[in-house]
Amino acid sequence: MERLVRAKRLHTAIDKIDNIDNMRIFKYLCAFNMPAETETREKRQAAILEILHEQTVGRQTVLVELLRKKGIDATQSSVSRDLKQLGITKLGRGYVPPDNGLDTDERDQSIFDGFIHDIQTAGTNLTVIKTAIGAAQRVAVCLDRSGWPEIIGTVSGDDTIFVATGSAAEQRRFVARLREQTHH
Numbered sequence: 001m002e003r004l005v006r007a008k009r010l011h012t013a014i015d016k017i018d019n020i021d022n023m024r025i026f027k028y029l030c031a032f033n034m035p036a037e038t039e040t041r042e043k044r045q046a047a048i049l050e051i052l053h054e055q056t057v058g059r060q061t062v063l064v065e066l067l068r069k070k071g072i073d074a075t076q077s078s079v080s081r082d083l084k085q086l087g088i089t090k091l092g093r094g095y096v097p098p099d100n101g102l103d104t105d106e107r108d109q110s111i112f113d114g115f116i117h118d119i120q121t122a123g124t125n126l127t128v129i130k131t132a133i134g135a136a137q138r139v140a141v142c143l144d145r146s147g148w149p150e151i152i153g154t155v156s157g158d159d160t161i162f163v164a165t166g167s168a169a170e171q172r173r174f175v176a177r178l179r180e181q182t183h184h
Helices: 002-015 020-054 059-070 076-086 104-115 135-145 166-180
Strands: 090-091 094-096 116-122 126-131 153-156 160-165
Touching: 020 059, 020 076, 020 094, 020 116, 059 076, 104 116, 104 135, 116 166, 126 135, 126 166, 135 153, 135 160, 160 166
Parallel strands: none
Antiparallel strands: 090 094, 116 126, 126 160, 153 160
16 A cells, blocks of 8 residues: 555656656656566466366356455456466366476377367468367467477467478378377
8 A cells, every 4th residue: 555655646746747867767666566566476376376276267257256265356367367477278178287287298189189170281381270269379389389390380370270391291291190199
């Protein structure tokens, strides 16, 4: 509360000052509020991890309500940012923390199985992957970090991914590998 009063007083003083240097001083003084915001974020993120280890949560709004029951102020947008920063992914049943017992390969396999609907080639270097709506970016990230040497790069939309490969032979190996993992 004291910080809020101090910030309001400083803001009022700045309104009366035309000097640019004083504005820089104000910005510098306001930066001291950042540790409190960092502590709040860290506390919220720790609570998110705790909640997800205790129960399955499938919606961010539910997570916001559970945080509020623990006395932690949160909004859907702050929870969304936290989930992204923590590396938490949403699988079919709900949000899954990165250390949920699945290694990265198992988690990626689960994402491939759950979201890839179709795999088609388009020419000799481009593979088109159709996913569940909203899942293309998540699947593309898994492909990018897979380390598969055939993949040059990916471009994803909402439900479609373009995967570039270096040659027709690399495309065949990539498609075979992906079909084996997804049973398509």
